[in-house]
Amino acid sequence: MKKKHDQKMFPLTAVVVMGFIFVFSLADALYPDKERSELENRTLAQSPTFTVDRLVSGKYTLDYEEYINDQFLGRDFWIDVKAKSEELLLKVENNDVIYGKSGRLYGKYLNVPDAQLQKNVDHLLRFFSSYDGEKTLGIIPNAYALMKDDLPLGLNQVDQQAGIQSIYQAVEEDNIDCTLLDIYGTFSKVSDPGTLYYRTDHHWTIDGAVTFLEEYCRQKGLTMPDLSPYERVEVQGFYGTYFSKSKNTSVKPDVLSYYDIPLSEVVIGGEEKDSWLDASALETRDKYGAFLYGNQGLSILKAENADPENPSRLLVIKDSYSNSLAPLLTLLYDEVYLVDLRSMPTGFQELLSTTQFDDVLFLYNYKNFASDTNFYRLSY
Amino acid sequence: MVFSSILFLFRFFPIAFLLYYLVPKKLKNLTLLILSLFFYGWGEVRYLPIMFASMIIDYCCGQGIKRLGKTPGKKRLFLILSVVLNLGLLFFFKYTNFFVDLLNGLGASIPELNITLPLGISFYTFQTMSYTIDVYRGKVEAEDNFITFGAFVVLFPQLIAGPIVTYRSIASELKERRITREGLEDGIRYLIMGLASKVLIANNVGALWSEVSAFESISTPLAWIGALAYSLQIYFDFSGYSLMAIGMGKMMGFTFPKNFDFPYISKSVTEFWRRWHMTLGSWFRDYLYIPLGGNRVSPGRQYFNLFVVWFCTGFWHGANWNFIIWGLYFLVLLILEKRFYLQKLEQSRVISHVYLILVVMASWVIFALTDFSDMGNYFVTLFAFRGGNDWIYYLRNYGVVLLLGIFFATPLIKIWYERILSRHPVLKTVLLSAIFFVSVAYLVDATYNPFLYSRF
Structure with a gap:
């Protein structure tokens, strides 16, 4: 009886699933590798080179595993399947991106890396107390800090208002002569703070940058420049970093805007450029990368009608938030120097000693400020 | 690998x-x-x-x-x-x-x-x-x-x-x-269900636990949700691996012993350990407890033997004091049950299950937190009520996954399979293929895929 049953039975699942594994593995192995993922906005791992040393240390096999994962056939499709399944499970997040009630995306931020933050505050204080000139500090909150009602109930994100306050307090307690920009306060007074940030990206919009500029002018006693002469360019179909991480397919794309401000000279990462805008990047998914060609070490922007004899100069020590702000700053200063410590291992002190600045603006997003590991480069 | x-x-x-x-x-x-x-x-x-x-x-x-x-x-x-x-x-x-x-x-x-x-x-x-x-x-x-x-x-x-x-x-x-058709068909089913246990349930609820256990202070409801999540994570992770192993064994013609038999439906710790990591329990019984004399010795010596076995069981799980305490915690409960209330538990229909679940959840907190001050704080939060709304988010975000985990931890899934799926091979194939497919998607875009046994 048993035997008869065994003969009749066809192992359908085994044939289907193993057939799929065999065929798909073969296809995956034969399919050519890709350089980067447009959807995820990152370069993909490539086939690692084999050496006995790397094998013994375990590095080769680790890299190989990452390579197989990154180059897996139909990666974008699988990622989409996972994002959809998470939605079916009624989840309101995927890959550390939170879905706001209004459909906006936010970064999940539950714990501050306290040790790194403390180190960074120390580096900042050391730099500020060693530099005698005019100084300004601005810490930019993330969108969620201003959009608390849009977050799912009960999600206890890091309190950025208090976090920023404690950094400012450390500066005050050190008796450092420095202008502290209340960006959080200024942004929270805007009737719809949502307009200051992208829905699918962690950066501020051009309106966020302009609102910042108003606060900067107010506190520095400068006149807010008139932006009406400049064309406001709008680029449709911007899917930002939060989208790339969460792959939330139901989110609507952002519109990326900027003011077309003419400049007389642009030097980015030591190379002279025609424009501060990398037009080719506007064609890709990560359109924010067009501003200042991404995060280059040192960028110098010169205003259109800069005073050649005695130019006013601003130094901005910054993260990527300032990339969209930079051209606006040329309306206040003849020359704007922007330093991104992530891409500038040395040369900061030399720049400081060879160039005279009217103001040094230290401008970071709170989350970046707390986690950056390159602040020690302020001393090199 | x-x-x-x-x-x-x-x-x-x-x-x-x-x-x-x-x-x-x-x-x-x-x-x-x-x-x-x-x-x-x-x-x-x-x-x-x-x-x-x-x-x-x-x-x-x-x-x-x-x-x-x-x-x-x-x-x-x-x-x-x-x-x-x-x-x-x-x-x-x-x-x-x-x-x-x-x-x-x-x-x-x-x-x-x-x-x-x-x-x-x-x-x-x-x-x-x-x-x-x-x-x-x-x-x-x-x-x-x-x-x-x-x-x-x-x-x-x-x-x-x-x-x-x-x-x-x-x-x-x-x-x-012999490699049989039945072995192949059952084997691939075990492999898929094991993979899904690990990738779809354990990793999913594990992410909840890893977040909750990293917070400095949480509300009491969230602490319980966290303990539940970890209880499900360790079960599905561990039993998932065993299922995959048994499945691949079948596909090669081997019959590996069953390792987990719905442990969370037990009525007592005594029963739980007959259903949880069964091959470890029988190993210690056959190669340690019985050679020590087992229970054919004086009561004092028997307690000593039990102590040795549970000390070793705990210590086997990791080179840390919390694992030793975890093992001895079970020893105490087993002795208490044996001496006082095992029979009552076996007769009870509801209280015994509540007792078992609570006692086992507490054991996983001991198991999960190697740092004693973390462990102490966690227990204080569990038993001294602390308010807050943080649990709302986690219940909302993980509610469905937790319910699925609870469902799959009961024999309902087995009954369901035997009554319906095993009689409809095409439906079975479609469902299992779909589960495999989704599991692969979670592996491709894996944010949280830990290997829990690196310290075992």
Whole structure:
């Protein structure tokens, strides 16, 4: 009886699933590798080179595993399947991106890396107390800090208002002569703070940058420049970093805007450029990368009608938030120097000693400020 | 290499099984040996020599016992040699730093050794020891063929995370086994369900636990949700691995023992340990508790024996005090149950389940938190009410997954399968394929895919 049953039975699942594994593995192995993922906005791992040393240390096999994962056939499709399944499970997040009630995306931020933050505050204080000139500090909150009602109930994100306050307090307690920009306060007074940030990206919009500029002018006693002469360019179909991480397919794309401000000279990462805008990047998914060609070490922007004899100069020590702000700053200063410590291992002190600045603006997003590991480069 | 990875499923698995099915019967064990060595060496090439050492030691000890069987003294010598060398390997790699810390705490200043735990050492040392002990006891014949024996020691499906397969239980299959259609069909089902247990449930609820346990302060409801999440994570992670192992075993013609039998539906801790990690429990019973005299001794001695077994059970799970406490916590409960209320529990229909779940959830908190002040704080939060709305988010975000986990932890799933799916092969294939498909998607875009046994 048993035997008869065994003969009749066809192992359908085994044939289907193993057939799929065999065929798909073969296809995956034969399919050519890709350089980067447009959807995820990152370069993909490539086939690692084999050496006995790397094998013994375990590095080769680790890299190989990452390579197989990154180059897996139909990666974008699988990622989409996972994002959809998470939605079916009624989840309101995927890959550390939170879905706001209004459909906006936010970064999940539950714990501050306290040790790194403390180190960074120390580096900042050391730099500020060693530099005698005019100084300004601005810490930019993330969108969620201003959009608390849009977050799912009960999600206890890091309190950025208090976090920023404690950094400012450390500066005050050190008796450092420095202008502290209340960006959080200024942004929270805007009737719809949502307009200051992208829905699918962690950066501020051009309106966020302009609102910042108003606060900067107010506190520095400068006149807010008139932006009406400049064309406001709008680029449709911007899917930002939060989208790339969460792959939330139901989110609507952002519109990326900027003011077309003419400049007389642009030097980015030591190379002279025609424009501060990398037009080719506007064609890709990560359109924010067009501003200042991404995060280059040192960028110098010169205003259109800069005073050649005695130019006013601003130094901005910054993260990527300032990339969209930079051209606006040329309306206040003849020359704007922007330093991104992530891409500038040395040369900061030399720049400081060879160039005279009217103001040094230290401008970071709170989350970046707390986690950056390159602040020690302020001393090199 | 771990089973729950793209590399395993779409590189190692197809190549291994294709080779295994294609080679003639005579070469199957050799193929299995080579494949398993590659599988093991992939993660830790440096530790391949330990694997070879383990094979050679137990092969020689087995042969020694067999050939010198007539002189009890020499026979015993080989047994002791095998046990000492196996436990020596385990102790050196797993427990050296624990004892260094202990001595340093007492005033010594010995530098810590920089050793990483060889993958699966806790499992394969126990497996190979079972061989020598059983040969010594005359329960099984020593294996003459080194390839067959080697294939047993390093057999990749059960190598790194159980079940603990004794040589005795698969000795005949090592020599003669058949790949049947039923074995294939059941095997792939076990493999898929195991993979899904790990990837879809354990990783999902594990992410909840890893977030919750990292918070400095949480509300009491969230602490309970966290403990529930970890209870589900460790069950589905562990039983998922065992299922995958059993499934792949079936697909090769092996019958590995069951390792988990719906432990969370138990009515008492006594029953729980008959359903949880069954192969470890029976290993300790057969190779430690009974040799110590088991329960055929004076009550005092029996308590001592139980103490040794549960101390070792705890310590086996990790070289840390919390694991020892975890083991002894169960010892206390088992003794209490035995002396006072086991019968009442077995008669009760509701309270016994509530009791078991609470007691086991608390045990997982001890298990999960190696730092005593973290553990203390967590227990305070569990039992001294602290308000807050943080639980709303986690319940909302993970509610469906938690419910699915609870459902799949009960035999309802088994009943459902037997009543409906097993009678509709096409529906079964469609469902299992879909589950496999979604599991692959979660592996491709894996944010949280830990390997919990790296410290086992």
